[in-house]
Amino acid sequence: MTEPSKVIHVRNVGHEISENDLLQLFQPFGVITKLVMLRAKNQALLQMQDIPSAINALQFYTNVQPSIRGRNVYVQFSSHQELTTVDQNAQGRGDEPNRILLVTIHHMLYPITVEVLHQVFSPYGFVEKIVTFQKSAGFQALIQYQSRQSAISARTSLQGRNIYDGCCQLDIQFSNLDELQVNYNNERSRDFTNPNLPSEQKGRSSQPGYGDAGSMYALQAGGARAVAFPQMGNSAAIAAAFGGGLPPGISGTNDRCTVLVSNLNPDKIDEDKLFNLFSLYGNILRIKLLRNKPDHALVEMGDGFQAELAVHFLKGAALFGKRLEVNFSKHPSITQGADTHDYMNSNLNRFNRNAAKNYRYCCSPTKMIHLSSLPQDATEEEIAKHLEEHGPIVNTKVFEMNGKKQALVLFENEEQATEALVCKHASSLAGSVIRISFSQLQEI
Numbered sequence: 001m002t003e004p005s006k007v008i009h010v011r012n013v014g015h016e017i018s019e020n021d022l023l024q025l026f027q028p029f030g031v032i033t034k035l036v037m038l039r040a041k042n043q044a045l046l047q048m049q050d051i052p053s054a055i056n057a058l059q060f061y062t063n064v065q066p067s068i069r070g071r072n073v074y075v076q077f078s079s080h081q082e083l084t085t086v087d088q089n090a091q092g093r094g095d096e097p098n099r100i101l102l103v104t105i106h107h108m109l110y111p112i113t114v115e116v117l118h119q120v121f122s123p124y125g126f127v128e129k130i131v132t133f134q135k136s137a138g139f140q141a142l143i144q145y146q147s148r149q150s151a152i153s154a155r156t157s158l159q160g161r162n163i164y165d166g167c168c169q170l171d172i173q174f175s176n177l178d179e180l181q182v183n184y185n186n187e188r189s190r191d192f193t194n195p196n197l198p199s200e201q202k203g204r205s206s207q208p209g210y211g212d213a214g215s216m217y218a219l220q221a222g223g224a225r226a227v228a229f230p231q232m233g234n235s236a237a238i239a240a241a242f243g244g245g246l247p248p249g250i251s252g253t254n255d256r257c258t259v260l261v262s263n264l265n266p267d268k269i270d271e272d273k274l275f276n277l278f279s280l281y282g283n284i285l286r287i288k289l290l291r292n293k294p295d296h297a298l299v300e301m302g303d304g305f306q307a308e309l310a311v312h313f314l315k316g317a318a319l320f321g322k323r324l325e326v327n328f329s330k331h332p333s334i335t336q337g338a339d340t341h342d343y344m345n346s347n348l349n350r351f352n353r354n355a356a357k358n359y360r361y362c363c364s365p366t367k368m369i370h371l372s373s374l375p376q377d378a379t380e381e382e383i384a385k386h387l388e389e390h391g392p393i394v395n396t397k398v399f400e401m402n403g404k405k406q407a408l409v410l411f412e413n414e415e416q417a418t419e420a421l422v423c424k425h426a427s428s429l430a431g432s433v434i435r436i437s438f439s440q441l442q443e444i
Helices: 019-029 051-063 085-092 114-124 148-158 235-242 271-278 304-314 355-360 380-390 414-424
Strands: 007-011 032-038 043-048 074-077 100-106 127-135 138-145 162-164 167-174 189-191 258-262 284-289 297-301 325-328 340-342 368-372 393-401 404-411 435-438
Touching (some): 019 032, 148 167, 271 284, 271 340, 271 414, 297 304, 380 414
Antiparallel strands (some): 127 138, 127 189
16 A cells, blocks of 8 residues: 555546535545545545544545445545645646647537537637547547637636536646647547648547557557557557547457357347347347247357457346346357348448447446437427337437437336337338437436
8 A cells, every 4th residue: 555645546536526525525534635636537636634634534435435426436545745736737737828728528418529629619719730539537639729828718718618508518627738649630630730631530539648549559648558459450449439448347358259148038039139239339240049049149249359348238238028148159150050140241230330439339228328310300209209119218309410310318227228229229210210329328
């Protein structure tokens, strides 16, 4: 353990956790003299009046897991013996004015593109470059102005504001970078001083240290050793989606592509429904329902990483009154046969395009589903009627993004949402083939 200190380091501090929440957690143990929120890192530094107070707090929370707003936080002594003004500025990245801003977007109900960010930030001065990426803190962007004064004005005016009504809140700090490097002009990065840069299709962020696929086999931000994924031909998309790392619980070393699914409801399941569910985590090559075990099926994924995502996120998921068992199969692949359904060339496979975005949205089943490719005149009533057979709908929201109609639908529980997804993904609504995925939002 680190040497005892007045300064306590707190990790997993989500954006929903306020300074006051942290103060309430530690005030029973003594006077708190300083508190620094490291929003970009989901961390905080908190200084007690003396070392015994800090020791008492950590001894107590060694036996009792501290939790704020339903989120577990983790505490330890900091390597700092004292928080100075310099420490606060350096660690927070937040107070030394710079022409480059680090922007974190919380409660992101709608997708945020380079164009949206440019529209928000350009009224305060000439924006030279924008780079977007996904980190553990959430969706982030680096925005480089021509002048430092423009960046100061933008931060002063926009800090804490919402891009859209009630969502997409801006958390803005000054970056410690001197110059942004932009290699491509596309939906994730843009150099407004060089419109002749090529676009690129691999879905990678172009800023070193922020999920650059080019540094996949070199160094991650902070100098940590990056994990290599030699069995994955789509490592660039994975790096862009997860910022050079991997989701918690995912090793990235699995090379088994076939998954065994058991405890299915044989009266209600079929290959297409399994495809709709498992295709959330990767491309599907083949699916086979086992004749001798009607509640078992084999699903062959595009690669070992995609299979690992499916096993990780779907193990124990509820569907048609059953809890799914999802494990790696001893079979390396599914042989062709009369009982095998082949999806290798299906245009419904999600990861042939926008792979980085699809990896980023991988999650366990939730109560909320996201619908896209909707008819332009689709209404909340029509969407609810299309889905209501799968369970009571708590709320529905229809919106437009980049001129395309989309919707969010909230069910009472995860099983109802999962049933709606497996039954209605790729179904037709007023002549449009709709696409459905899980949303990680908690509420509409």
